[in-house]
Amino acid sequence: MNFFETHYNGKILLVDAAGSASESMSLESSLVREYLGGAALNRALYDRFRDDDPIVFGTGPLTGGFAPAACLLVATFRSPLTGRITNVPLTLRTGPQVKYAGFDFIVLRKKSSDPKVIVAHNEAVTLSPGETYNGLQLTEMLEQARREFGRPESFVWPGAVTPSLASAATGRGGGFDRRGLAAALAEKNIKALFIYGNDGLPFGADDLVRSDRIIGDMKKNLTKKEVGFAGILDRIGEDQAARAVPRRKVRHMACARCPVPCMSHILVPKGLSGSEGTLLADHLGFAALAKHVGIGVYRLITACNEAGIDPIAVADWLAAGITQEEVLSFIANLVQGKEDNVPTGNRGGDFYGPLSEEDCDFFGGGLPPLYDTADEASIEAWKTRTARAMILGVCPILAARFPMLDAALPSFLADNTEQAKAMEQTLGSLAETVITGT
């Protein structure tokens, strides 16, 4: 297997949050051969640095390349909320930017005593003081970053408010973090992580042709209704939420190299939302809110995204009988630091049917459940697909929606059928370990 040269930079960045020094170590090819990458290799690195309570950000072999939706960065850490080791998928452009910055994995170790902002850029990393980022909302935070670092292409942001409510965001639409990546970052006193680079990433010779063929096949039978945020809501049976998404004045947004977008930017009529439009990316958070407030969801989701609060926690307050206006003013108070009494909203939701909370640890508990809850086999298949995608560094949502990717994705890493067979076997056993978390 030669994919190690063509899909990895061969570099692990070790950031010591306690000090200001950072070092990089080479990524051994043996490690890659054994664990491939993504969630599986993350776990191996986590175990290696276990004493420092690390957060491992890892890309997969396909991340940043031409494979469809090769955008994934997986964070592996011990969740401060549950105490268990958890993976959280980070989408948008974070994964590719880690590769373009010259790294494959970032291990964030130890704790910082004062607020820090980490900037990983072009094989170098700087830890700068982050006091100025205290209590900033998303837009203000991005504005501040623009003043300080130019235009960072991607970021991981743990939110402006209290860690127990926060959900780490990689974009304006929030993220899939339901297991406390934000809390883990806050524990280390990291205010934001900016990753951008202008390095190049090599790729396999026929990657582009193969990828275009796969994308062509994927789009062949795709109807307009299936694309975008509402398409996912339809698939997971959240009709009420799907009705709250208008079908017009919608622009679909995609992560890096994704051919079937699952995010939408909606121009909401003035009054329904505080801003001009809302980027919808967190399907379950939106669905949970829409259940309680219907079309009024836009104001809440905008406020949640701006403050970095998990919408499901807010939905929990709504379920307890607190009105929408009260929630909004409460969030505003939280951000301004006027509120100390932080409720602990239930962050689970009840979207995953028979899956228990521990079962959901391996994917961060935030991905849309694209399976039939009554069908045991479909749940198993979905779990395997999600785990495989998180190893390969491809969006798990896309992998779950298109079964054809099962065979297509490993084909980027194998030169012949023999290798493909071996790859299939490795992936299968690795997926099993990722799911069980061992």
Next chain:
Amino acid sequence: MAEPAKKQDNIITLEDLRPRRKERSYLADYVMPARHPNILFDPGKCTGCGTCEMVCSLRNRSVIAPASSSIKMLRDGEKGKNFAIYCQHCRKPLCIEACPTRAIEKDENGIVSINKLFCVECGLCTLACPESAPLRDSKTGEINKCDLCGGDPLCVKHCPEKALTLTRGKFFRWIKAARWTVQAVSFLLLVMIFVGTFCFFKAGQVSFACPTGMLQNIAASKTIVLTTLSATLALIVLTILLGRVFCGWICPFGFVLDVIGTLIPKKLGWPRFLKSRLTKYGILGGAVGASAALGFQSFCVVCPIGTLCRSYGAQGFMRGAELAVVPLLASTEIAQRRAWCRYFCPVGAVLALLTKLGLLKIVIGATSCKKFSCTQCADVCPMGIIDRDLLRQGISPKIPMSECIMCMRCIDRCPYGAAKIRFRWQKGVPGIPGETRI
């Protein structure tokens, strides 16, 4: 100050190697090909996946490195806008004028490209371009600019949403053919066959009258006759429904002007003090006032449309001095296109007032508009109402419908389909007025 060095015959300097610059403008006698390739971008379809950047960088650096591409994806998550910045291959490129080493050239296909042999990476092209389309590679410091991949752009080939398309513009301009036919036929009918009927005619219950003549008639006779009012209704209804199509498609004098304008393409220029489009309303008022004072339709004596219809037809009787009016006023065409219609014609003035009630509008600058790089609509507009300076700044100009003669030359000429006819209440062009200021 140093004396300019004297050139010696036997020494080859950079001056000899670099392409020569003609005095003042390199493009002084460059002939633009009629149908040259260009990339169209549809922001409505773009999901911001960044495939264009990935594949474009392959040409510049043979690795996947979005920072080294010649196309830049700008994403505004707040407003939900994705936009691709790339070279538009201007008809009159500002970068060529600014380049101090004459490294940028425009070939016979209209493709503007940087000759890397001569480029010293000073970045003046980036400063000169209204869109800053030449991009500096932050890794190598080189300036990268789209050269359309020699006619088969990779970004277009691989865009998964088909938001980027290659166009060569229209082949057949049918509106032009239709307009000339209609103009010739109406000239034949009004001047040669139904001599004098444009000014007034009555056949049984059906009557027709020129609205300007009618206004003067009312002023002169100081009585309003209902039948004369209804006689002008045809032109009034036509103008409200379709705008000033009479001026652009029917007016026989306009046809004469258009023919002269085609025969003499070089214009002498019109004195500045006569450049007021309000003059025609003054003439209209003067004509009505004079008619009231003198008791007969005073303007009609010197009306070029009227004299053309009355005095030049096959059956028309020669009317002495009236014969001089048409050549005299038509000679204004040598100075500026449709100068008479722009500044003086009171018939047009009445129709212009009616367009305030009109249903249609012309919209220039839809998303596919190339703005500063093209400005062909401004070139062909006979009324000179398309603001070239605004287009040069990348702003969509508003078309004053009272001045538009609905000749549809802009729609016909636009190679990208960015000039359109819309109902008055329909959405216009992109760009939020308040935010377009610097």
Next chain:
Amino acid sequence: MESTEQAVDRVKREAGIYACVECGRCSAVCPMAEMYTTFSVAMSPRGVIKKAIMGDDLIHDVNLWYCTECNAGTDVCPQGVSCRDLVRGLREIAVKNGLGDKAQICPRCGERFVAVPVEEFVLSRLAGEAPGVHELLKVCPACRRDLYVTRNA
């Protein structure tokens, strides 16, 4: 914090000016010769490097502000002297010392992005354009792209 003198020394060292053999290749290829009718030895890269070696006060020198920061001189230097890095570094120090009035400030983001004489050269080449276009050309490239997007997307 390093003092201004130290910073100047560092910039000079990093640009490698002490290796200069005064061959003049940088001045032969310098695009400034074509841009400015007032091009002189004092303005040329060779002249600037010489002044730097002699220890002249370059930070207050007007001649520092004509360079386009291109790659031509650095590219041809047989000794690996980077006149671009020298000028770029000295300009940064000058701006830090409040001598940035020769650097064009973007009216939108407030960043100094180009030297005023360079900008003036570009505008003089584009003298036929409307005042509005000139206004637009005074905005820094990154902001100009943003502006184009707000006007067109």
